[in-house]
Amino acid sequence: MSLRSARVNAGLTIKEAAKIIGIHHETLSKYEKDSSDIPMSLLNKLSNLYQIPTDYIFLGNRYELIRTIESKRNKQPA
Known part of the structure; x- marks a missing residue:
């Protein structure tokens, strides 16, 4: 999950x-x-605030995540 979706x-x-x-x-x-360069201390604060493990947070560029999701969708059989 992205940081934005975790916050929302x-x-x-x-x-x-x-x-x-x-x-x-x-x-x-x-x-x-x-979030590819987010300090670990800030990531931990956000993880605590959003009540999700840091392992569940996608670290990287938002558009990279969108491309990854779209790629997986396109590979699924209809």
């Missing part, structure tokens, strides 16, 4: 989540778009 599933706006973990909402937005 937790029922938080980007500003609410950023305030709780002590970062600017634009910083969180940046990591939601590309």
Whole structure:
């Protein structure tokens, strides 16, 4: 799951989540778009806030995740 979907599933706006973990909402937005360079300490805070294991969080570029999902969909038999 992406960081954005984890936040939305937790029922938080980007500003609410950023305030709780002590970062600017634009910083969180940046990591939601590309989490490949997210600090482990921040990832752990987000994991705790969103109540999901870090292993469940996709780390990488949002568009890379979308391409991966679409590729898997296209390979499924009709």
